[in-house]
Amino acid sequence: MNPTAVRRLAAYEQLSANPYRPWPARITSITELTDKETLFELRLIDDDVRDAFKFESGQFVEVSIFGVGEAPISISSAPSKQGFIELCVRNAGDVTGALHSRQCGDIVGLRGPFGRGFPFEEMKGNDVLLVAGGLGIAPLKSLINHIHDTRHEFGKVTILYGSRSPEEVLFARQFDMWRHRDDFDLHLTVDQPDETWDGDVGLVTNLFERVDVDPAKTFGAICGPPVMYKYVVAEMRAKGMEADRIYVSFERRMKCGFGKCGHCGVGHQYACIDGPVFNYWEAMNLQEAM
Ligand SMILES: Cc1cc2nc3c(=O)[nH]c(=O)nc-3n(C[C@H](O)[C@H](O)[C@H](O)COP(=O)(O)OP(=O)(O)OC[C@H]3O[C@@H](n4cnc5c(N)ncnc54)[C@H](O)[C@@H]3O)c2cc1C
Structure with a gap:
């Protein structure tokens, strides 16, 4: 094995050997998305650890602010974006509040990636219907950016996104880009429009009446506030989609990220290792999952 490969293998082993150890990462860019949510771009400082850091869409990292604590945060960038990861973070409490007070160049800790992501390889060759609410x-x-990077490997891609108000629409610029592409079918809706809003008004489930689904060749992916899942799944089922082709991402209070502490039990499973992405067939059989 050449020396680079040996070093990378060692870094990979180090990454997995002590999953409690946070790796220092530098904040390389900060973009305010709304008054509560900010997009942070981070770069792991150690070259070999950075090279060994591979993830799937749907996985999360534990972000630590030294002296404050840790919080699980989903990775928002695509796995194909090498060297950096992006986290879209709501200022919700101690850790996320401290992160929001950091500046470009500051150092935070990262552990992970953890959990089970979306079945990207299995989705290839199929249509994909993605439904998100709010921070979901x-x-x-x-996942959308990853599909975008290998667009020719997928059929129809439909995105339904619901927000409370136009100011709370996350990634508005990126949505503008997707909206102008003819290979993404994008529908946005808000609960409370203002005079600037020219999209739909109402719940994200209302958008289903405009969506044609071929259930045999469509995968669904859902992420949003807990109340949304039941209704979105019902719409997908009404379109004829099988439970095992619908994927849901669950948030549960979690600590360690790798199935040791038991904080994130969902039925007989742990959201941190068996999820956070489950297919609906699995979720139906998990007590208190939905
Ligand atoms: C897999 C996963 C992925 C996630 N991805 C993201 C993401 O991409 N972006 C993002 O912004 N967030 C994400 N979260 C949510 C984020 O981890 C939480 O909001 C986390 O609590 C923030 O940590 P904090 O220390 O800033 O907030 P905390 O201080 O933990 O407070 C957050 C909120 O929870 C309340 N709270 C605190 N402790 C408890 C308790 N024991 N029981 C009930 N309520 C309590 C607080 O009052 C406050 O309203 C994700 C969570 C999971 C599990």
Whole structure:
């Protein structure tokens, strides 16, 4: 094995050997998306650790702010974006609040990637229907960008995204780009429009009446507030989609990220290792999952 490969293997082993150890990462860019959510771009400092860091859309990292604590955050960038990861973070409490007070060039800690992501390889060759509500677009954006990078390997791609108000629409610029492409079918809706809004008004489930689905060749991916899942799944089922082709990403309070502490139990499974992405067939059989 050449020396680079040996070093990378060692870094990979180091990454997995002590999953409690946070790796230093530098904040390389900060973009305010709304008054609560900010997009942070991070770069792991150690070259070999960075090269060994591979993830799937739907996985998450534990972000640590030294002296404050850790929080699980989904990776928003696509796995194909090498060297950097993006996290879309809502200022919700201690850790995320401290992260929002950091500046470009500051150092944070990263552990992971953890969990089971979306079945990207299995989805290839199929249509994909992605449905997000609010901050739920964070993990789905990784999947959308990944599909975008290998667009020819997928059939029809439909994105339905619902927000409370126009100011709360995340990734508005990127949505503008997708909206102008003819190989993405994008529908946005808000609960409370203002005078600037020219999209749909109402719940994200209302958008289903405009969507044609071939259930035999479509995969669904859903992420949003807990109340949304039941209704979105019902719409997908009404379109004839089988439960095992519908994927849902669950948020549960979690700590370790790798199935040791038991904080994120969902039925007999742990959201951190068996999820956070489950197919609906699995979710139906998990107590209190939906
Ligand atoms: C797999 C996964 C992926 C996630 N991805 C993202 C993401 O991409 N972006 C993002 O912004 N967030 C994401 N989250 C949510 C994020 O991890 C939480 O909001 C986390 O609590 C933030 O940490 P904090 O220290 O900033 O907030 P905390 O201080 O933990 O407070 C957050 C909120 O929870 C309340 N709270 C605190 N402790 C408890 C408790 N024991 N029981 C009930 N409520 C409590 C607080 O009052 C506050 O309203 C994700 C969570 C999971 C599990």
